[in-house]
């Protein structure tokens with residue numbers, strides 16, 4: 001993206017250097033008591049702080065470079081600097097690069113009374129400079145090790161650039177592809193989402209937070225943001241307790257259990273209360289019930305938005321509500337810094353609330369080692385060596401290949417033959433170096449992805465012809481602007497059709513531009529935007545041997561393509577190494593193994609659509625109209641959750657539950673044999689689902705409860721074993737209590753959520 005250096009920015013940077021010249025004493029010695037525990041250090045520091053300094057720790061300012069939300073009133077650079085020098089700023093976001101971070105850190109450490117270092121936050125969502133696939137794509141790999149590694153690399157690069165806190169992972173479950181932010185999460189399933197949340201937290205935070213290449217993670221957005229009504233961003237959320245406890249909260253709980261240091265709340269309201277003001281979520285569930293001892297940051301000015309929602313009259317009331325509810329830090333809202341100290345003095349907010357929040361924030365700073373060396377992330381040599389190196393590119397290439405999902409492969413059009421073929425590569429996204437970077441890439445450089453064209457050009461045995469077919473976009477493609485793929489200009493279509501006429505295979509790269517999904521990018525249509533459908537149909541008239549490569553940030557409705565195009569590959573937005581990963585799959589150097597983390601609907605009317613739905617009282621097709629269905633569409637999705645093909649084929653046999661009746665405390669052993677019956681070595685994601693047939697709260701028709709990635713050579717067979725325990729068989733009741741109920745269960749094993757392989761068992765008390 002373009003980073004517009006506004007006038008205020010220039011003022012700020014020069015101001016930084018001016019402040020830098022005055023050389024006050026470093027007051028760090030006041031808090032240098034190494035042998036004490038972190039708790040003792042925090043208590044001792046807290047006892048020296050004024051009320052305003054404590055409130056200052058709860059204040060976070062944007063650092064003028066990258067604006068990732070509307071700029072709230074009052075946020076002038078001049079005020080920010082005054083506050084920074086007074087010790088009234090605990091954190092900054094969007095300051096990056098060792099030099100810049102060092103400057104703001106120096107002011108905090110050397111110019112303020114107590115010299116408390118800043119925690120520096122940034123949206124490191126899927127990589128810093130070297131970009132991994134967007135998180136939804138990575139989730140399609142189901143490969144927890146690869147996902148953890150990808151987060152590790154992101155942390156290494158971000159920390160080398162001065163950052164010590166990422167606003168990731170985004171762990172919001174969503175069933176609505178209209179919502180643009182589904183690209184940022186792990187899809188629709190709480191079980192898979194919980195595993196991925198843990199892997200990402202471990203990747204960012206590593207095994208020792210005090211190292212200079214690990215950073216604090218932030219599970220967001222707490223909570224239920226992914227259930228925005230009608231998929232419109234920032235919208236109302238109104239869901240029942242069963243959905244909250246069983247679908248929304250599990251990935252957050254998993255992140256907390258994995259030791260995540262921070263959480264971010266969100267813009268939505270939940271059942272009438274803006275969640276930034278929700279004591280129920282932040283204080284009662286997160287801090288009291290789960291025992292979370294890190295801190296909660298608001299989302300961008302979301303404390304102000306409590307007023308706009310109509311839940312607080314003014315900033316004073318918003319500050320009171322948010323702080324008592326457990327929002328510890330105010331992101332770029334100017335509410336806490338302006339209101340909180342007075343609220344305490346007036347006896348409206350208890351000082352313990354401020355102490356609790358400050359203690360939490362200081363603890364994370366101590367754990368990061370910032371008090372031992374506030375400049376530990378600011379080494380320019382480290383910055384040069386550890387950003388964008390080959391090892392990082394190899395790792396993101398690896399996870400990019402694993403993220404690709406083969407949706408359909410009729411006539412075995414793929415893998416492509418390596419020699420003697422004439423291939424046409426067509427599509428407005430085929431030569432794109434920007435779009436594959438997705439919409440969260442503030443630390444990276446524009447136009448740095450390997451395009452599909454570049455990836456395919458490395459295979460020299462075939463003749464490759466390229467036609468874009470459509471000009472890409474109308475307007476500016478940037479983080480803050482709307483973009484659309486050409487809706488009017490058909491001048492390139494004819495050329496593409498002519499080229500397609502005389503080739504063996506046509507590869508068409510269509511989908512969404514990277515800036516068509518993400519925050520603020522909800523859609524009411526899920527089709528191929530612009531004239532792409534027309535281009536596809538025109539080319540199809542000339543040559544039916546089409547491989548459709550989709551690059552997009554959300555499930556799309558591609559019913560026509562599914563009916564007509566023999567081969568379809570879901571390649572998402574795969575980051576820096578995108579084109580290399582796609583070419584390697586098209587040519588069979590990597591045998592695709594990804595599985596969908598989100599259901600693909602047939603049409604928008606089916607949304608929200610998800611595999612773990614409830615049965616209803618009228619699920620069965622009847623000769624009359626009185627059953628749960630549509631009169632103009634099937635109920636079933638186009639591609640179900642967990643679906644994904646390989647160039648190989650896999651055969652399941654010998655599916656066994658070892659026993660028929662089990663006590664609630666038993667482990668239930670389940671085995672199945674898997675054989676690679678195809679022509680290639682390959683990998684299958686073996687999935688296990690259960691159905692609890694009768695529940696005091698009705699249970700979904702299927703719930704994912706286990707999966708395993710199995711590599712099999714051609715003709716090889718392996719026995720796969722799962723062990724279910726009460727952890728997988730129970731659920732949360734409407735009081736948020738985890739219960740396990742005796743009764744009959746069905747268990748399913750296979751390569752997707754619609755597998756028919758079924759066994760049964762009974763659970764007794």
Ligand code: BGC
Nearest residue numbers: 068069123167220299300519
């Ligand atoms: C987003 C957050 C993000 C924050 C800071 C907000 O608009 O909702 O996910 O971390 O901005 O950039």
